[in-house]
Amino acid sequence: MSAELQQLYQQIILEHAKKRNGSPLADPPQGDKSGESHMLNPTCGDEITLRAAVHDDGAGITLSAISWDGQGCSISMASASVLSDLVQGMDREELLKVVDTFRELMRSRGSIEADEEILGDAAALSGVSRYPARVKCAMLAWVALEEALLAAN
Amino acid sequence: MSVVSTPATLKHAAGMIDDAEARRIRNDFPILNQQVNGSPLVYLDSGATSQNPLCVLEAEQEFYEQRNAAVHRGAHMLAVSATDAFENARETVAGFINAGMDEVVWTSNATEAINLVAYAFSNASAGRGGDAASRFVLGPGDELVVTEMEHHANLIPWQELAFRTGATLRYIPVDDAGALRLDEAEQIIGPRTKVVAFTHASNVLGTINPVGTLVRLAREAGAAVVLDACQSVPHMAVDVKALDVDFAAFSGHKMLGPTGIGVLYGKAELLNAMPPFLTGGSMITTVTMEKADYLPSPQRFEAGTQRISQAVALAAAVDYLRETGMDRIHAWEAELGQRLVAGLEAIDGVRVLGPAAGAERIGLAAFDVDGVHAHDVGQFLDDKGIAVRVGHHCAQPLHRRLGLVATTRASTYLYNTTDDVDAFLDAVAGVRPFFGAN
Numbered sequence: 069m070s071a072e073l074q075q076l077y078q079q080i081i082l083e084h085a086k087k088r089n090g091s092p093l094a095d096p097p098q099g100d101k102s103g104e105s106h107m108l109n110p111t112c113g114d115e116i117t118l119r120a121a122v123h124d125d126g127a128g129i130t131l132s133a134i135s136w137d138g139q140g141c142s143i144s145m146a147s148a149s150v151l152s153d154l155v156q157g158m159d160r161e162e163l164l165k166v167v168d169t170f171r172e173l174m175r176s177r178g179s180i181e182a183d184e185e186i187l188g189d190a191a192a193l194s195g196v197s198r199y200p201a202r203v204k205c206a207m208l209a210w211v212a213l214e215e216a217l218l219a220a221n
Numbered sequence: 222m223s224v225v226s227t228p229a230t231l232k233h234a235a236g237m238i239d240d241a242e243a244r245r246i247r248n249d250f251p252i253l254n255q256q257v258n259g260s261p262l263v264y265l266d267s268g269a270t271s272q273n274p275l276c277v278l279e280a281e282q283e284f285y286e287q288r289n290a291a292v293h294r295g296a297h298m299l300a301v302s303a304t305d306a307f308e309n310a311r312e313t314v315a316g317f318i319n320a321g322m323d324e325v326v327w328t329s330n331a332t333e334a335i336n337l338v339a340y341a342f343s344n345a346s347a348g349r350g351g352d353a354a355s356r357f358v359l360g361p362g363d364e365l366v367v368t369e370m371e372h373h374a375n376l377i378p379w380q381e382l383a384f385r386t387g388a389t390l391r392y393i394p395v396d397d398a399g400a401l402r403l404d405e406a407e408q409i410i411g412p413r414t415k416v417v418a419f420t421h422a423s424n425v426l427g428t429i430n431p432v433g434t435l436v437r438l439a440r441e442a443g444a445a446v447v448l449d450a451c452q453s454v455p456h457m458a459v460d461v462k463a464l465d466v467d468f469a470a471f472s473g474h475k476m477l478g479p480t481g482i483g484v485l486y487g488k489a490e491l492l493n494a495m496p497p498f499l500t501g502g503s504m505i506t507t508v509t510m511e512k513a514d515y516l517p518s519p520q521r522f523e524a525g526t527q528r529i530s531q532a533v534a535l536a537a538a539v540d541y542l543r544e545t546g547m548d549r550i551h552a553w554e555a556e557l558g559q560r561l562v563a564g565l566e567a568i569d570g571v572r573v574l575g576p577a578a579g580a581e582r583i584g585l586a587a588f589d590v591d592g593v594h595a596h597d598v599g600q601f602l603d604d605k606g607i608a609v610r611v612g613h614h615c616a617q618p619l620h621r622r623l624g625l626v627a628t629t630r631a632s633t634y635l636y637n638t639t640d641d642v643d644a645f646l647d648a649v650a651g652v653r654p655f656f657g658a659n
Contacts, residue, residue, distance in 0.1 A: 073604040112612045113626040141596035
């Protein structure tokens with residue numbers, strides 16, 4: 069077992085892949101706007117349907133609920149799970165910045181150290197960046213969230 | 222003139238292939254002699270693309286160093302030499318499958334070969350090709366028949382042809398074991414059927430389909446037979462005349478040749494009646510500002526500058542396969558295939574697609590690991606230097622039929638040994654424990 073593989077499949081990732089926090093799909097809170105996105109990774113058939121609801125209290129927009137259904141590899145499922153934990157209740161602008169931070173990490177080919185303060189459990193996915201073929205798996209839920217937020221507007 | 226080295230196999234081509242022989246063969250393939258992630262490479266993805274022996278690489282280099290020129294035009298020495306090499310390559314490939322010289326059309330790959338046939342039907346249906354092409358005209362009420370186990374390359378061109386012409390696409394289903402439902406085939410193939418397109422050997426299940434039975438049904442219906450030979454021509458002796466198919470398609474890169482070249486076999490009488498697919502230079506007789514007349518096959522279907530060095534290299538690959546012996550290769554891979562399936566079936570939580578151990582299959586096996594996605598299986602194996610294919614293998618409808626989204630596939634070739642298979646099986650046994658699948 070190489071150190072890289074251990075780094076890719078950390079225990080916390082394998083646990084999230086099983087727990088699937090945020091799954092299954094749930095109805096959005098009443099009165100909040102919501103949007104949905106369906107994403108597919110055609111090379112392997114990974115699939116996710118993600119629903120995001122936003123609450124506007126006049127002062128700002130926050131993510132009031134996130135839920136998803138999906139099937140796929142442990143990386144894609146764990147990524148959706150850590151994302152759900154991380155962004156719940158987050159300010160919309162801050163959330164979009166976090167998604168960019170994660171995308172940058174994924175595209176770094178291992179050159180960036182993950183910031184656990186910002187990314188929480190998602191920092192454990194940093195090992196994916198050394199495997200270009202798997203970056204799409206890790207990004208699937210995050211791209212779906214971006215699209216769902218657009219749809220919620 | 223040739224500087225191509227003699228493959229090791231030429232000195233040993235006798236008796237059955239065994240591990241010692243497979244190791245000698247392996248030495249002819251430079252790429253296989255490398256470490257991946259700290260382990261010797263175990264290449265079990267030849268069903269996707271095979272590797273090239275040194276003689277194939279040298280043949281392509283020798284062409285560029287000594288013969289490179291445009292073919293079928295130009296009066297200079299190099300042009301003649303290049304044309305000879307190009308047409309000799311055609312003769313070699315034609316001989317390999319027992320076809321005539323005018324029955325082998327170069328294409329970019331098998332996908333393009335199948336599209337060429339589909340578009341000939343399409344163009345005939347649009348009124349091109351005159352009376353000669355009337356037998357290719359399709360319309361509402363006509364039926365195209367494929368099978369549920371087809372690679373997308375032998376499915377989507379027929380779907381699109383049906384959309385364009387108004388014909389109906391039907392398919393022969395598979396049973397739970399992945400075998401074609403021949404009882405259904407007898408009901409489906411009938412007077413309305415114009416094309417029966419099916420794979421010779423399944424790239425997922427490893428089954429070898431009963432070509433004779435399907436050809437008989439197609440003949441009774443008066444339908445054309447299109448054979449996807451991508452997983453058969455590289456791995457067993459194929460005689461297109463004995464099979465009596467009308468068309469057959471295969472790819473160079475799956476049979477020790479380079480990428481960028483494939484072959485369409487077609488009966489000369491049919492090819493010469495078909496309107497062309499791609500049009501342009503090198504495929505015409507007379508051109509006016511209004512219209513053009515076309516050369517007979519194969520030039521009719523070879524518009525523009527051809528894949529000359531690739532054809533030359535593919536011929537070198539065919540020579541290598543012939544010298545090694547297709548029956549010996551088939552027997553060795555069948556042995557490896559049985560070892561794969563028997564070993565996989567013995568691993569807890571592994572389900573092999575297609576025929577069970579003991580039943581006929583080619584040297585590949587696709588499987589599902591309970592509780593672990595194929596992508597993760599492939600990643601785990603790659604960490605040990607083992608290269609396999611993961612995903613739907615361009616056969617989504619078949620996976621859906623078997624209740625799966627993605628599987629892992631190990632596919633062998635003449636250069637694989639039982640050690641390769643055992644290393645793979647040993648690694649697969651570690652997959653579920655690693656991922657904590659119960």
